[in-house]
Amino acid sequence: MADSDKISPGAVHSDASDHERHASSSHVDLNKNLEAKIQNPLADIPRDQLIREVNTFANDNGLAEIAPLLQRGALVAQNPDGFESMDEITEEEKQHIRNETLHKWKHPMALYYTIAICSIGAAVQGWDQTGSNGANLSFPQEFGIGHGHEPSHPNHDRDNWIVGLVNAAPYLGSAFIGCWCSDPINYYLGRRGTIFISAIFCLLTPIGGAVSQNWEQLFITRILMGIGMGLKGASVPIFAAENAPTSIRGALVMSWQMWTAFGIFLGFCANLAVNEVGAIAWRLQIGSAFLPAIPLTVGIYFCPESPRWYIKKRRFGDAYQSLLRLRNSELQAARDLYYIYTQIEVEHALVGGSNYIQRFIELFTIPRVRRATLAAFTVMLAQQMCGINIIAFYSSTIFVEAGASPKESLLASWGFGLVNFIFAWPAIFTIDTFGRRSLLLFTFPQMAWTLLAAGFCFYIPKSNPAHLGLIAFFVFLFAAFYSPGEGPVPFTYSAEVFPLSHREVGMGFAVATCLFWAAVLSITFPRLLAAFTPTGAFGFYAGLNVAAFVMIFLFVPETKQRTLEELDYVFAVPLRKFISYNTTQWLPWWIQRYVFQNKNAKLEPLYHFHGVAGEKEDEKRAVSIHEATDRKDPVEVKE
Template sequence: MADSETKNEIFQKEAAEHAADLEQRGQSVSQVNMNKNLEAKISNPLADIPVDVLMKEVEEFAQEKGMMDILDVLQKGARVAQDPDRFEELDCIDESEKEVIRYERAHRWKHPLRLYFTIIVCSIGAAVQGWDQTGSNGANLSFPLEFGIGDGECDECPNQDRDNWLVGLVNSGPYIGSAFIGCWLSDPCNFYFGRRGTIFISAVFCLITPIGGAVTQSWEQLFITRLLMGIGMGLKGSSVPIFAAENSPATIRGALVMSWQMWTAFGIFLGFCANLAVHTVGDIAWRLQIGSAFIPAVPLCLGIFFCPESPRWYMKKNRYHKAYNSLLRLRFTPLQAARDLYYIHSQLQVEASIVGKSNYLTRFFELFTIPRVRRATLASFVVMIAQQMCGINIIAFYSSTVFVNAGASASDALIASFGFGLVNFVFAWPAIWTIDTYGRRTLLLFTFPQMAWTLLAAGFCFYIPEESTAHLACIALFIYLFAAFYSPGEGPVPFTYSAEVFPLSHREVGMGWAVATCLFWAAVLSISFPRILEAFTPTGTFGFYAALNVTAFVMIFFWVPETKQRTLEELDYIFAVPTRRFMSYNTTKALPWWFKRYVFMHKDAQLEPLYHFDHGVVGAQKQESE
């Protein structure tokens, strides 16, 4: 504890020195403690700088970064970034440039094709992830027979307990490989190879390992190929959402980054389609089901090199001219690129005063010692572990087994699993429009209670006599309803949220931590579910996961702040608010307001906002008028 306090004192001293330096250069700095933001202010570091001082600083910045050839547009961009809501009052930009900014604000979905191509490539990476997850789903009905580790249906076989654990172990291979190797390689790989290079390496792993799994001759060999697949999945899961988040504008970042989950759902759906398409071909069916996952990895390997590298990664490596060139490909005009470049740079200077200097060996420990980073670590942990607590993967991994336990034939179980995959994909689409309007936190708090009761209902449906057609139909209905609530809520939020919340200095290791958390518990679930199903019965198992949904709801309520429509750097202010302050606000203000508004139907009930925007931050004028 003493070491942590000493480190925090050092960071506060650095922050004070940074503020004093700014004041010496003529700036009026808003005193916000960036590790203990008690007033919950969100500030623009450029807001109070006199224009002449700002222009001088931009010139010094251009000289330092070797960008004097674009000094004029950098100065214009800095003026716009200083107070984005008042760009109309600026004389330094002409009418055509103002029209571009008006258009940007009125049409938040209008962006260059290169941005959308980047998101499409990221979506292909997500589809690879989903297909990899479901290749073993249909194979669970036959590969144990091939390798002599049970028949999946005999409850009195002498080695049944051992066989259940072995089947779970093989299925968990990718998650073990991800949680213990792949996710932690993300930080050094991103450091040396960049976002694009890391994604390419992951795609190669995901291309080769399914083919290797399809030709294995023992369960041990299959387990090893799935471990190696996990390295690719961990690298990809830790890098693709970051890559999408860093390239996306704040207003639609959630919708673009949530494409990870939507297309993971699509990959799961394609995996179910492949399982169903080849299940009648005989003894090699399971080999085709596992091997087919290589297909989407091919366009990922090729497409990633046509995407611009992350501007923030270039800035982290002090390659500002390349960062500007990347932004030119992601924005319509040089003014927009210069505005974003200088605003990000200014916020990164503030961020440096929070986290100080660190190296690869210390960054992991700083996830738990620097207050601003620690709060992001806690929030990302909650949303990631909640994805496993909610029970979605007992269906994604074992839906065929669940439906066989419900009395379906192998063929009918695969058809029912296909329906689950379809629902999971279709109902992910609404999140595109809701994640940046209602927000990440609201979607989670709405959907978790719905998932709890649908799982509980599915469990009770096992009491319906098997000879009744309602038995399988009702179980399938509530599982589909569960997926319909999951897909726009806990489905897209965890990877979107975790890619946003960490400062640039700790983004790779933080995302590695978050994805490792998710996939480690996915491994635990995959290993344990066959045994849990046997011990608890289907009804008890579904009831157990329904209770975990309620637990996850409480954790989200107390520990997960909202991040919608704020730039990645402005989130430093969000996570500077102490956890106790956040919990107190939700307990004493947000919860009573919710009961007044939605239980007692008092339409005039008002909720005092937690966060307050200083002038110079997008949305400040709107909050002032309210």
Template structure:
């Protein structure tokens, strides 16, 4: 898009008269507003820096107005330097004049690239707290895996009938029903009123008291109500924690830090399987202790959350820029990084406001499906979330004990096999810390889904081998573990990481609520229906069904899920402004032929043309004409003085 073109539906933002006046004094006038890429139809697939196209004088003038308006004058020098760095991140060492960076500032920015994991301790505290929140989620869902072996009998459910099977499935899935129907959708108003930290604290209350209530339930109705209330907390927490982590993390390591949600959910599942195994032989109260033990991680979550800084983006959304700066100063190593990030976020938010203007909850939800940029993010988040249910992981997480028992082993041996699943799920999530921001979200999914399909198919086919007991258990468990090893670094961490980053700030809560409710609603459907599916199709039929779903999910991801690695949350506006038809055409007619030539025909010289082009900063005249003339005049005066001075001549 040319510099002088105005995209349809986008009006350039008016700039303060200060800039126009400053240039008019010298007989020079530059447009002080860039013409942004249309965030509805980014046909050129350009990722535009919102500060590109401004001269140095214009940019610094805007910064002065900004810090005065927001009450940040004490940091004005850092904001001037930070804005110049944000305008052209690759050339910060070339900044000259009064804003020339000190050696310390240059060293900090270089270290940020070369040693991206050297971040403040308070950021690690934030991630640890979010990780505990994820562990609560995992332990809560795994408690029912062990308890389902005994609570139906203890509470008088007749699982020999279809009614009893569906009732058992409803109780197991109740947290997901509560999450999908209420908990996720409460996250937007709760975040609006309480902030990210307050919402997480409130959600933790629902992950504490209902869990204890489940352990004390005397009827299946009481257990159902307690687990529905647990779902309210799980949904609000699952919608808020990944956003909280994403908004506090630097772009270079955001994926790795946000994916801790899934990794520590896997750790919570592992702890839950440990608790199930330890408590499996304590007698008739085993199921009560297995369900009730999940209250443990909720306690440190409620305490630690208020030691973490609030999300700076949430503060900015509320117009509290001074609080946002205080948060960023705690979350970054140096004030210049904090000032750079705050001003860049502010600049992109101003661009977002041109098209994302919904004010009420209902309006924002409707806009998820009516504004093209939002609709593409909504589709992509829907695909990665529903794919988590299509892949079959939750039939293992919810019912692995039942599956292993049906494969021909004892109830306690089934718990041991389930413990192996939980352990592998956690251990194999670790590689994603290093691959999610390098290999990428999309690439991880495209690689792991075919592997999950064949391993799940193999697990089902192993039940056809003649034999009983340990033979069946060993072979089925082996391929279930292989399936889990591919799930954990791919479809495990990606959905929540991806969904937390693809929506703009104005729609982030409602967008994440949509994504998480999608995931948990279909988890509930799966959990309710799986006992009947297992009874009807057997282990082989159920596993083969989900192997087929893996293949379908692969093609959905291939066609509708763009890559998001190492882009700021604000730059993703331009990624999702690329029309879906353009993205699909590129994948089918450019990427797929390149992949075939490169990896099937082994042509190492095969070249893949990129889809996205980062629109680098245009070198706009950075000084006024008078300043250039003054500099030239001063140089000539010095030369004349040198010619006239006999001492200098000698």
């Protein structure tokens, strides 16, 4: 880069050190943000001081060659809405920044390749979950535990528990081993290395399950599968979230759930395809899950590593190279590198460094982290409370209870998987606009009444053709409401909310919460179904949907359109203030606006923005970009 590109620090000097600057810029208490202010740590720094600090950062970290680029990137990061008036920024660079709003889906292929690999990882997860669904109709008989459907048999209760335990094995392995291994393995091997190890587990264990000779062997192979599932479930959403740009992070990270749904659908397809092959059908149904693990194992190392992981390891040059592959221009890569670095420095002052055990304890002792832990716990627990997995694990059993033949039950399960996948697509367009919290608050009441309706349909006599049809209809409708709401949000949300220092252990805790309760559900549902009848079981989970709705309303803040580091300020707001705002201001406003149709009802926002692009600032920026584009010919942007 030519010397003429360098920015003069100007005539004004300041003796403030980096430490003093970070202390002054972080005057918002990240543990008790009473003003609910979201702050840019660069916003109030004098220009000459900012340039000096950028130069110091560049010289200290082997980035002197790109120091002028980092200076310009820091100026854009300091004033994200003022880039149009910066003489230091070329027109081509301005056009790249405009495209972040005008063409927010225009990104390098490396980013979309990364998301595609993450999606394959999700499909592995979904296929692993449903391999046992169809197998439940036959493997118990082969292993002598198939008496659960015969209440008069002396081993009735024991067999129910064993079948539930075999189905729960992957979730037990995930909740107690895999998720907790994620933090140390990520620390040493990075996101890609952890995902590679998980892929090896998910490649070999379905084959082991397919050749099992008794239920104990099948149980062990599925425990080992769970280790891979836990590693993958705790790492892939983080990997996607850390690589994705803020404006479409939710849509890209939710690919985890969407392609998990696709994997579930493929698992149902495999179950149906091999149903007629005879006694070995269940072996093929379980073993087929190794197929999507092959491209995941091979493809993961062609992805750029997470730049935030590199920054955490103080490998800033590698972080910059990674960002170059993930962003459209060198300026955007330099801007994101320095902005992420400064925000992480503020965050580091809050939580400091700690070992693995300390990080786990701090999930519950540091107020900012504790609020994130509660929110992630809530959305993950709610995914099991809603009852989706009583369908995903036991739909074939449920439809047989409803009077379907084994083949009809597999067809109905296939339909459920298809609905689950198709209705995940709308979330791509709503999760970053409508928002994570809003999607949950809308869909949980719908899931409650559809489950209740499906349960009551069991009272229709089996001789009536409407019996099976209406049960399937309401189960499908339940899936249609689940898929764009509680489906994509929990893993997306949990990958976002923790600070970088606690992201792996926090995500491990969140995924362990989800999969532990999935295991509890899997173990208990056969017995619950026998004790409560299908109507009682569905009604029970309908009630849990209502309870989950209340928990989300009280404990889960919105995270859309905020950088991962800006969420430190969101979760710095005390829980009491957040609950008070939603119960005394938001709820009365919503009733006035949508129940009484009062279009003049006004709501004072909870969060206030200082030096970052808030909602109103986003609108202004979009207007200014359109005006700038109208004044000048657009610059052709290279792919």
